[in-house]
Structures are given as C-alpha cells and as structure tokens.
Amino acid sequence: MKSLQDFIIESGKNKESKDSASITFDFTDLENAEEILDSLKDKEGCTIEDNKLTVNITKDNCEKLDTVQDILQQYTSTIRSSQKRSSDEQYAQKTLAFEKKLSEFNDALDEIANPDNEEE
Secondary structure: OOOOHHHHHHHHHHHHOOOEEEEEOOOOOOOOHHHEEEHHHOOOOOEEEEEEEEEEEEOOHHHHHHHHHHHHHHHHHHHHOOHHHHHOOHHHHHHHHHHHHOOOOOOHHHHOOOOOHOOO
C-alpha cells in the first residue's frame, strides 16, 4: 500500500507529464451539425465518425488547432443562443453538454500548450 506522500508525488508527476489529450464532441441532434463536421473533416488532429468529432491534441499540433477552436467556439455560441434551445429542454441540455466539452477542450489545449504555468 502506498503512503499518502507517495500518492501525492505520483499524482503530481501525472499532471506534469500530460502532453496529449483526446476530446470527443457529440453533434447528434444539434442544428447544422453536418455543415460543421464537413468544415472540420480535413483539419489537423480531427477525426470524424458518424456524428462525433474527436480532436487529438498533442504538443506538436496544439499550435495548429486555432481554426478548429474558433469553429467550435462560434458553433457553440450559435447553438446556445438558438431559438430551439429556448423551447426544447432536451436540446438545451445537449447544447450545455457541448459547451462543457468545449471548455474541456480549451483547458486541455491550454495545459498542453503552456505546461509550465501549473508549477507551484
């Protein structure tokens, strides 16, 4: 059994060595999903399967994901301010989940692009 100190040291090492991430966005039942997926299909780090977009972030490609980030940010703003969201609670929940995924993506991108900012 590990001591608490060993556990804390190991946890710190895991966070420091994070140099890649994979985030999956689910576009199922969202407005204009096909158009957005089409615009992302040839972008660096993007893989599309059915209605899902997986973005693989690495140290090598994190600088090249600005366009992907912009497209997803604009799309999120669009679906979050949609009329359909106002009248359909399930749709509103899906847009909120999508927005949370975007936040995860932004955090992972920032963490990988700027690894030294997390030191105590």
